[in-house]
Amino acid sequence: MYDVEEYYRKRGLIVEPWNVDKYVPGPVARTPRQLYNSLKDLLEGGDAYEQERARMRDLIFTHKDSRSAERVWRNIISEAI
Numbered sequence: 001m002y003d004v005e006e007y008y009r010k011r012g013l014i015v016e017p018w019n020v021d022k023y024v025p026g027p028v029a030r031t032p033r034q035l036y037n038s039l040k041d042l043l044e045g046g047d048a049y050e051q052e053r054a055r056m057r058d059l060i061f062t063h064k065d066s067r068s069a070e071r072v073w074r075n076i077i078s079e080a081i
Contacts, residue, residue: 014060025052 004020007013013020021028026049029035041047057064063071 023056025049025056 004013008016014023027034027038029038
């Protein structure tokens with residue numbers, strides 16, 4: 001998340017970047033090495049924050065069915081017709 005401030009200025013976020021640690025379950029990777037280590041831990045089965053992430057997912061996302069691309073495509077087609 002080393003570019004989070006720039007992303008926030010350009011696109012916005014649900015939470016302010018200076019408070020992201022308060023809202024994001026688990027450690028926040030701020031460098032490529034931290035990201036690598038976090039992904040490595042997850043791939044090796046070290047997921048201590050699974051329940052907390054599921055809780056946040058349920059609060060934030062309406063759809064949790066892996067069909068987002070289909071919905072986007074349907075919206076594009078409906079606008080084009």
